[in-house]
Amino acid sequence: MIDVLIIGGGIAGIETACSLQELGLETLVLEKEKQIGGHLNNWDTLFPTKRSASEILEYYAEQIRKKSITIYLNTTVTSIRKQDDGSFEVHTSREVSFKSKTVVMAHGFSLFNAQRKEEYGYKIYENVITSADLEQTFKQNNDVFVNPMGKIPERVAFIHCVGSRDEKSGNHYCSKVCCITAVKQAIKVKQLSPQTQVFCFYMDLRLYGRGFEEMYREAQEKWGVQFIRGRLSEVAENIDGSLQLKAEDTLAARPFKMSVDMLVLMVGFEANKSTALFHNSCGVACSESRFIQPRHHHLSANATNIDGLFTAGTSIAPLSVFDTLNHAKAAAFAIHSYITK
């Protein structure tokens, strides 16, 4: 029987495995994709340091080699069953099941599908993209920054809170990282294309983390990014392919129209679809936001309502990379304590 079975080979799962290995426990990581790293594979740089995401991935690839951590790729977990002896049986898409003393749900999150906000025109108008699409563009390292129609944009707008704090989408929670991601991406656009005017439409700016506020000031003072407290009501396409935004400036209490050459939708987090599967197969409790409910918000943030079943990373809520890695380290201590008690 394995000591700890970890579902998900993103940074949360790998960090948990590394920490547990150092604590002397045997781990097995199951990853549904063909490579480890999860969403970080699609990201260019990380806030607030602007460090390349690939450096983090390279670090963990090295740790996996050094610590001889076993990972099964292309393996999707289909159900988790708690056994009478307190152990777990985990079934997979490979028709192989595993027995383990404990299980860590580090299966992460899904990005909000921006097509659900039809009024914003994603996948309908060519120049509407998401923050994830923009990271892909940055990763290509092109010398010239152009919009999807190949034009150097005169104006770019970022829309915060797409699919977050939004009753219509059914997501009442804040995704936490979108504000600072927009600040980071806005700076990057200005670095690549200084003549482009950049606007960020926000509801509230939630710059809670270390270095976030400083980055926000840098965006305004050094790069001239303009922040407008306003909600976008709808997007339409002009005859030249540019986009007409209809919005409300909620500070000035005035509706206004603006044309931009590119629109970036800051898509938020949603609970991974696997969360509902696990809820159905083993009864793990979920919160109203559909993420997994920690047993105790302050004192047992990695434990769940089921003994031996733990969480690491964004399976419980939207988290930054910084918070995800700390939550994963904490998971390792909680599991070690559970097994050795």
Add this chain to the structure above:
Amino acid sequence: MDTAIHTEKETWGTYQKHVADDNYYYARSCIRQNFFPASEYMFLHILRKVLGKHVYDDPNHTTCTGIGYHSDIVPFETIQTVVARHFALMTEAGLENIAISCVTSFGIYTEILETWQHFPEQLEKTREFLYKATKREFNLPKNIAHTSDIIYKFRHEIAEKAVYKLVHAQTGEPLNVVEHIGCHYAKMFPTKGIGGAEFPQVLSGMITAWGGKVIDYPERRHCCGFGFRNYLVQANRGYSVSNTYKKLESMQPYNPDFILTNCPGCAMFIDKWQYTIAEMEQKTFDSQGKGIPVLTYEELAALVLGIQPWDVGLQIHQIQSESLLDALGIPYDTALKYVDKQGNQLPLPNKPNNLLQ
């Protein structure tokens, strides 16, 4: 762009609704017979004679009182009872599918059915009111459709029988068509309209099925300018005109050949405010100074099916349609334009000062 179009269709696909095949109880509009006098006649003609469907046109059917309701003159309890009476008439006719000609009425019926679903006590109270007032009882309709939904449903059958396609007769190029959907069609209840609220397909589906090209312009979803209070309160009419102006100005760069609507108020205001704007500012939004023709979907279906333009009632519109008929290659006799069915000459309308005809 292919990907974009594909995903747009996927979005539309989530808002398809069931429309009954046959046996409709027809709920007429209050104002359409005045402003677009042949539209409702053409709907009945196409359904009965072209498609072979059964539609009951009930002389006892009345206004839904929607305009009074949206003006805060008719209370909600009253309008529920009026609508309940319509359902009673439908029930007495042995029918279960209601076909509603007016978008305002469609919104009213939908709102009331939604209310009854969520607040059954309102339904019971309405049954009681109706019985006390009329001794009538009613069943809820099994299927509720706007009449544009029904024409949309049979758009391919109409295309098969079409005499004319929506293409320029001389060049073979598709006509540029602007569609405008009434706000109360799907903006209140997106799942009740074909294509939802953001990208309704009900009219664009007809346009493409009959050979035209749909124009997506920035103010496509903007209100036509009616907006009830904008027009009904005389002091507010500037808002009404400026809304229509905003739409017309936005569509102008695309050189639309005509505008297609599915709402009585929209067809009326987009048509008639073009005259008003021409008088106020000497401005038209087409290249010839004649205005952009505004058609209802029944009028368009009738033209496509080869029915004579003066039988379709196009001469009653504010913006005259000869330029469109020429583009489509539809022949017409100017001498018969204002002649009634018995061959009598009708009085000729006054000509506007700033709108060419």
